[in-house]
Amino acid sequence: MASASFLPPRRTIPFPDRKVVTMAEAASLVPDGARVAIGGFANYQRPMAFVRELVRQRRRDLTVVGTVSGIEVDMLAGAGALKKVETSYVGLEKYGLARNIRRRNEAGTVEIVDYPEVLSFDRFRASRENLTFWPSAYLGGTDILTHNPDIKAFDCPLTGRKLYAVPPADPEVVVIHAGAADEAGNVLWPSRRLMPQELDLDTAQSAEMVIVTVEKIVSNQFVRRNPTLNMLPAYRTAAIVEAPCGAHPTPTLGRFVIDDAHMQAYVAASASDEAFDAYLDEWVRGTADHAAYLEKLGAAHVMRLQEIATI
Amino acid sequence: MPSREKVVSLRDAAARIPPGARVAFGGNIMRRQVNAFARELIRQRIGDLTIYSFAGGFAVDMLAAAGLLKRYEGVYAGLFWHGLAPSFRRGVEAGAIEVRDYSESAQVARFQAACNGNSFMPIRALLGTDMAKQDPEITVEMTCPFTGRSYTAMRAIEPDFTVIHGYTADAYGNVQWPLARDADDVDQIIARGSNRLIVTVERIVPHEEVKANPHLTYIPSQWVEAVVEVPFGAHPLACDTVHDEDEEAIRAYAAAGRTAAGAADYLDKYVHVGSHEAYLDAFGGLAALKARLGVGR
Amino acid sequence: MSAATIPEIITIALAKSFADHEVGFTGLVTGAAAMLYGTSIPLAAMMFAKLTHAPNLTILLAGWSHNPDLASLAALPDQEFDSTLLDLPCEAQTVRYPGQFSFKRGHVDFGFSSGVQLDVTGSLNSVVIGDHARPKVRLVGPILQPEHMTIFRREYVMLPHHTARVLVEKVDYVSGVGYPGGLAGRAALGIPEGGPEWVVTPECIFDFDKEAGRIRLRSIHREERRGELAGVTGFALPDLEDAPATPEPTAEELDLLRRVVDPRGLLLGRAPEH
């Protein structure tokens, strides 16, 4: 009976005795070839410390399913870890095109499957609602249809109108970066938040293996004092990693602003495979872990990126 | 900043609803039902109504008592621990009211389909139930174009009007809720799928107050056609965080509704009294109600 | 220590059927007897499980309050339903739909539901008695019952009254699906998972021969009631003579239940013993 069930398996990994793990342990939960959703939006609040650890562990053939993608997939592409991304946008916003992924896409080594932005969100809603398709009415005439064999036309069973079935996102693993969590794995969100944080909540509901990197581990008492901020209860998370400034160089709401200088350096390095390899050697492979990365950034530099908390 | 104020009287708001309209009501069982609005519909004798709701009961039962309800589509029509909805039940059992029953996720799928402009949403909870067979205009069995998995396609609810009772709003119709609140309702989704939305609120607040906490705006002004200040607009049910339900008044209503004559007497005594203010006066007035039911938040 | 009451026997039996890390969902049921079976016993059972073999169990009270601190309740939420629950200390509050969990994705491992009729296939009815268009009795509606019986991973049907009108051969209206045609029949409907696991009444616990799609007696709470059971049940009970007794709680279990889980007797209706 279980094998025929339409419900996703409740446990995709054994629950460890302790939910709080190291970054290396958390990254090892993502196998080569995995289908991954990475939290954040464009260049905001990406779990970059986790992405760097995937690069350190030389992960290969990943498929990233996203909505509005940025530096996180560009870094994976530049490190040779990315096979495919399904998304509505890959770019670095004001820093321009994402040059690593563009170069590899044009060379045919990274596939980009295009979805309009709204449907890219709806695909996560479909996973959350355990739907094997999401109906859409408005794709006719676009080349998104011609280039995306995963979208299929069908007739509305009630109106007869021609519709398009869009497949659910269905990531195997979701990784997001948040402010705080307790040791049981309850994750807190600020009540005033923006699209990247909201999107993280939707993304986290689309899979069972949810890994959360956080600025700080807090007590369960702290959680119980703020139950309205607990948007991701413990039973929804598989692993918690403490990673202060873990979204660097992207911002974290109420904690850090974007590291403009580092973004500029990143963009410059992504001009060629060789230069980007040197960047990875220096900043990623050349640092043993996130602590070493922070040390290389330097306390003075990191402290200047701090933001006065708004909440 | 927006300059179009949308504050109207309860009478003017209800007068927008024509007889025979299809209207979605917000609220859930014991909370935030649009009772003052329903009483105004009764005063104006606007009938032949089709009502869509999530878990409803009280407002629908009053419309049934007044003979104004033609059809009800929702997940629940009852008075919680005060029993079944007596007039609604009588009307249905007499064949005077048509009902389409749907479960929570099925009805939410219908509201959600309207929200995102789809003609239907697929769900699985009705497979094998008699609800899936009630009305082929609303539910059709279908299979997933990718997997062949079975679903029930739920037709979108596209109401003529939608009425919600909210906590506070500014004069432009930005409606806000408190951070800690009861959440077992889908008012925001119902509002999101509305075509013409009327909101009654406990209190109209200055726009500056809204701007200070914009994350509490759950219904933005752009969705709203009219906003009405109606303190205790859900009475005798609760508006959570503002006041609790009026147990005594609900008991009296349930008791009166045991017979058609009793229900009619109730309407004469409490509804056909001219206005919402006169209704509140029948319970000792706003100040007395606040003192008795306010939880002082 | 006084002997276990029937609610206590049921509570311990339920508790032992929960696994660690599971998520259990109770509604907030109305009426004294219905509340005992639909809300209080499930809450007590989940708390007992958390204190014994399932510390990581998550209690979803009314789908809303996550792991509420029930010991801080001075009274069960009834008169002040809203504000009592709102102020109840907990780990998370669901503040929007569908909130922190998605039942359609199978986040709920087990739930508790009820109805006015339950039949031999395990199908449940809470909508009408008689014909739907012109019913003999119009009831409240299906609410979340279809979801409980399909997309929750398993369901405990809690019936506060064991009578032949409730336990019937065939329900008048299927608002929650059991096993018509057995597991194959369920699969043909597109719902290979979920469904009723147990049916709990003041007299006994039923479970199902899921292959055959037929209810069966699992255990009887009171031996002295065995002879009466057929008379109050609206369908045949072929296994009446073989059904074992529902296990009596041990003294330690009863002590934990009375002293820690329900010290004020709010849930299971027992006055404190000192």
Place this chain on the structure above:
Amino acid sequence: MSAYTTNELMAAAIAREIEDGDLIFVGVGTAGRAFTLAVGLPVVASRIAQASHAPDASIYWGNLLTPDLSRMPEAWLQDAFTTWPCAAQLQETSQKIDMLGKARFDISFESAAQVDRYGNLNITRLDRPDGSLKTRLVGCLAQPEHLAFVRKPIIVMDLDPRRFVPDVDYVTSFGYRRGGTRREQYALPGPGPQRVVTDKAVFDFAGEDNVMRVRSLHPGVTLDEVTAAMGFAPAVAPDLAETPPPAAETVELVRTVIDPDKKLLRV
């Protein structure tokens, strides 16, 4: 200083398209000229409209509904958006996307790597003549939804023969016609792109085929200059007019109140 700049002229032209009560979707822009086209001009135009004929027009920008544009943050960092006074800060991504699907937006602004005579837009990829991928662009964002659902999409681009092409390489967003297939066939709720506001002229889409048509030339610009800057020959309105220059008080408003630091109309 000249009486007005081209940006000010374009902003005034866009402002005239905004009606009272319109809900305006503003994207999150990138940098340089692209920011001016996607964010700067739309925001300035919205404020010009609000100050004159459309006081009840409001904008959606970066998850905020009706942000108080008179209290613009000094820097558009994430935290600034979080604390910016506004009427509503949407708390669920599904709210925003449902508002698109429910066709609640009146105006949106589009720019693209390519646009063709039928208003088809391409922001996804540029191809070689044989159809193989030459340049990978950003993707499609929510632009297909804009052209499907918004009541009055306005294309804001600088004229350039490489951008105004006879036939786009890839239809990210459907305009009026592609090959023999017309918009009606897809039963899209929105009417399709309504205006093209450029640095030299304003266009609409007219005639049975809804082809791009010059409606007005900016002061001092000739029709030849316009067609020379396009990869196809547009239709020409019989009553071809001059784009009205912005009123002096509008220019004054832009320079002293709306954008004194030239953060919106930098380039």
